[in-house]
Amino acid sequence: MNIIEVNGVSKHFGRVTALENVSLSISRGEVFGIIGPDGAGKTTLYRILCTLLIPETGRATVEGFDTVSQMKKIRRRLGYMPGRFSLYQDLTVEENLKFFATLFGTSVEAGYDSIKAIYRQIERFRNRKAGALSGGMKQKLALCCALVHSPSVLLLDEPTTGVDPVSRKEFWEMLASLRERGITIVASTPYLDEVRQCDRVAFLEQGRIRGTGTPENILSEFKDIFNPPPLSLCKTGMPTSADDNIAASSASHAGEDAPVIEVSHLVKTFGNFRAVDDISFSVRQGEIFGFLGANGAGKTTAMHMLTGLNQPTSGSGRVAGFDIRTEYEQIKRHIGYMSQRFSLYEDLTVSENIRLFAGIYGMKSEEITVKSRELLRRLKFEDHKDDLVKSLPLGWKQKLAFSVAIFHEPGVVFLDEPTGGVDPATRRQFWELIYDAARRGITVFVTTHYMDEAEYCNRISIMVDGKISAIGTPAELKQRFQQPDMDSVFTYLARRAKRSSD
Amino acid sequence: MKQFVSFIIKESKHILRDRRTMLILFGMPIVLMLLFGFAITTDVRNVRTVVVASPLSAESRQAVGRLAASEYFTITATVSTPQEAELLIRGQRADMAVVFAPKRGGIQFIVDGSDPNMAQQWTAYAAQVTAGPQSSAVNTKMLYNPQMRSAYNFVPAIMGMLLMLVCAMMTSISIVREKEKGTMEVLLVSPVRPLMVVVAKAVPYLLLAVLILVLILLMARFVLGVPLAGSLFWIVAVSILYILLALSLGLLISSLAQTQLVALLLSAMVLLMPVVMLSGMLFPVESMPQVLRWVSAIVPPRYYISAMRKLMIMGVGIREVAREVLILMLMVIVLLTIALKKFNTRLE
Numbered sequence: 065m066n067i068i069e070v071n072g073v074s075k076h077f078g079r080v081t082a083l084e085n086v087s088l089s090i091s092r093g094e095v096f097g098i099i100g101p102d103g104a105g106k107t108t109l110y111r112i113l114c115t116l117l118i119p120e121t122g123r124a125t126v127e128g129f130d131t132v133s134q135m136k137k138i139r140r141r142l143g144y145m146p147g148r149f150s151l152y153q154d155l156t157v158e159e160n161l162k163f164f165a166t167l168f169g170t171s172v173e174a175g176y177d178s179i180k181a182i183y184r185q186i187e188r189f190r191n192r193k194a195g196a197l198s199g200g201m202k203q204k205l206a207l208c209c210a211l212v213h214s215p216s217v218l219l220l221d222e223p224t225t226g227v228d229p230v231s232r233k234e235f236w237e238m239l240a241s242l243r244e245r246g247i248t249i250v251a252s253t254p255y256l257d258e259v260r261q262c263d264r265v266a267f268l269e270q271g272r273i274r275g276t277g278t279p280e281n282i283l284s285e286f287k288d289i290f291n292p293p294p295l296s297l298c299k300t301g302m303p304t305s306a307d308d309n310i311a312a313s314s315a316s317h318a319g320e321d322a323p324v325i326e327v328s329h330l331v332k333t334f335g336n337f338r339a340v341d342d343i344s345f346s347v348r349q350g351e352i353f354g355f356l357g358a359n360g361a362g363k364t365t366a367m368h369m370l371t372g373l374n375q376p377t378s379g380s381g382r383v384a385g386f387d388i389r390t391e392y393e394q395i396k397r398h399i400g401y402m403s404q405r406f407s408l409y410e411d412l413t414v415s416e417n418i419r420l421f422a423g424i425y426g427m428k429s430e431e432i433t434v435k436s437r438e439l440l441r442r443l444k445f446e447d448h449k450d451d452l453v454k455s456l457p458l459g460w461k462q463k464l465a466f467s468v469a470i471f472h473e474p475g476v477v478f479l480d481e482p483t484g485g486v487d488p489a490t491r492r493q494f495w496e497l498i499y500d501a502a503r504r505g506i507t508v509f510v511t512t513h514y515m516d517e518a519e520y521c522n523r524i525s526i527m528v529d530g531k532i533s534a535i536g537t538p539a540e541l542k543q544r545f546q547q548p549d550m551d552s553v554f555t556y557l558a559r560r561a562k563r564s565s566d
Numbered sequence: 567m568k569q570f571v572s573f574i575i576k577e578s579k580h581i582l583r584d585r586r587t588m589l590i591l592f593g594m595p596i597v598l599m600l601l602f603g604f605a606i607t608t609d610v611r612n613v614r615t616v617v618v619a620s621p622l623s624a625e626s627r628q629a630v631g632r633l634a635a636s637e638y639f640t641i642t643a644t645v646s647t648p649q650e651a652e653l654l655i656r657g658q659r660a661d662m663a664v665v666f667a668p669k670r671g672g673i674q675f676i677v678d679g680s681d682p683n684m685a686q687q688w689t690a691y692a693a694q695v696t697a698g699p700q701s702s703a704v705n706t707k708m709l710y711n712p713q714m715r716s717a718y719n720f721v722p723a724i725m726g727m728l729l730m731l732v733c734a735m736m737t738s739i740s741i742v743r744e745k746e747k748g749t750m751e752v753l754l755v756s757p758v759r760p761l762m763v764v765v766a767k768a769v770p771y772l773l774l775a776v777l778i779l780v781l782i783l784l785m786a787r788f789v790l791g792v793p794l795a796g797s798l799f800w801i802v803a804v805s806i807l808y809i810l811l812a813l814s815l816g817l818l819i820s821s822l823a824q825t826q827l828v829a830l831l832l833s834a835m836v837l838l839m840p841v842v843m844l845s846g847m848l849f850p851v852e853s854m855p856q857v858l859r860w861v862s863a864i865v866p867p868r869y870y871i872s873a874m875r876k877l878m879i880m881g882v883g884i885r886e887v888a889r890e891v892l893i894l895m896l897m898v899i900v901l902l903t904i905a906l907k908k909f910n911t912r913l914e
Contacts, residue, residue, distance in 0.1 A: 114755045116912050135911070140757045148748040154583045155576065166572040167756045209752075 072122035082108040084271040097262035098252040102485035105271040143215035153195030168213035175212040199359040200231025220251040228358035230558040292492040324507040330379035339365040341530035357527030384475040400469035400477035407465035410454035425472035459490035479510040515551040573766035602720040603790040618665040626666040629696040717790045722874035723847035726867035735833040737816030742829040795881025817905040
């Protein structure tokens, strides 16, 4: 018998279609993947399965119980991990676990067998507050909390988003062991390596199921989306100032040969914790520099120092020709910055956003008009220039946010995980924009958790425990550590971390 | 039952670990009580007074003596013409002038009327003091508050405001916080009954509110010297009824608000403003326009403050506040029913 049956389920929120005639069946003991871009309806599907939402049409059953009329029976048999880690940040690890155990009418002792393999890894931190854990540890704790009452079905809504590759691997190893014990797992993920570990997957797009089958079948059937042809690595190198006067003017402080970013012996300590521990590197003009590292390795702290948001404890550095210790106001004016969380105002239109950010960087009104028309044409956004940003798909927002970040032609642009939550094809289109910017002489400094994106960079550095443990072109690194791809290089280096999990 | 207890423990830990909120919760009553008790007071004290006297008669001299001796007035100058006195008042160097007419023994007050309420009080006080105990034609006797201390008026009002604020705001924020963080999803998916989640959320705040109530009562009695004339049992009982009402309001807000910010604004704007303006705390309900009087009829603190004034200051029995108590009870029942109906077992 199929443990989960979904028949012709539809769900709308106002005029937005979240799910349209979705049918699925998942058999007992399967690891079933739900893949698709953000906004495809994955979370709505999960919420219908765990009885939080009522489908408009159609019917869903879990273990043979109807999600509408037999809610209680389902709730007892279900483990659910919502998209955000559903932990109480101000309670300790142990308190969280105890609370969720009693919530489901059991105790930690009674449920210990079903969680011990996972809990043992975090047990030594049991008196630490959940808010002070790293992403990977929170995820383990959340999994323990969802497992403590020995559910027969585990629903995981993007459990590994924002978690570094090593923690992700460990997480999927745990899922494999749960499967051995006969627990059915439904998980969604944006990562292709995780998709391949599922028994079957369903590809959801705009509320409809585009296909269901083994990962190989789905990935090859929709290979335009999941396996876009690789970017042709163009020769960016050092552009001559003759054919690129815009970049040359904005980076004039840097001069011809001087690197755009130069950092030596940079240290940042918080108390006696060395978040960034003596790093040195330099980035040339027009280079795409990938800045990788596990959660908590010190990437964000380093980036904050480079963008003038934070002062280094010791060491020195220059960005776009300005000293990061003394001339941070100048730096802010000569760089672009795009973060995953904050980039555009959702309640302003596309052209209002462009105008606003251009104004913040002191561009002239006529210049803004001319350049924004050109930008809208290049992005093919002309028809949408008066649309509110919140009505755009995530991939469009990201492209727009990036274009806005480089609108004032900065010497360097910093991108902090710019491509979360979209499918590989959309990510590839984003990278075309990055290449375009690099060709115009803008230096790109980017962090990412996607290792296929790391391959797109000219050079990458990998941070482990606050230090840079490797730096070079992707090809060099693969050769040096004798690994087949960047993913393995990263795992190889990050597994040697001492503090990664605390 | 075990789930219920562990829920309450968890909720109490949230409250106890949030030091800043705790500080505000207990600091606010203390600061407000001290402010209203000592600083913001409508009591008449040290009014700067000018005496206008061409040759003083013996009678007038006695009156000036009484003025000077009272703690209400301080005589800052003695001048000979009313014009000079007016100049002093206009020059902000005096608040009022007492003019003794040289012949007929009449008295005129010249008062800075920019604050009409205070001006009226000063005149009344001055009239009483200058008239002297025996000669007064009209005799006033203040019941319950012979010294006319404003703390008597403010303490019940502060109780009405603070208890509403603490309960409604804190419960609504703590429920909405779980919605925002995503933990509410897991709570709903668990086999626990939603009613239990709600009740367990309310219990710690109920205890907290009772603690604050005790704190206010202690301060009122021993710091501000306000008598607790009525029965302590009924004061606390009516207060708990009112706390329940505030908790159900908070619950209702939490089912409307999706983010902590909205919950905060709703409880601050929708609750606090009417409480301060329309409950009779600052302005007497009786002198409001008819429309506002209708509105104030549904503002719960109005009945609580009125009941507390009667119980605490006047010291009447519970029977005299039966009307207020009945209205409060009715409100609790209606609000709690709506709030529990609105609290969803699902996300929509």
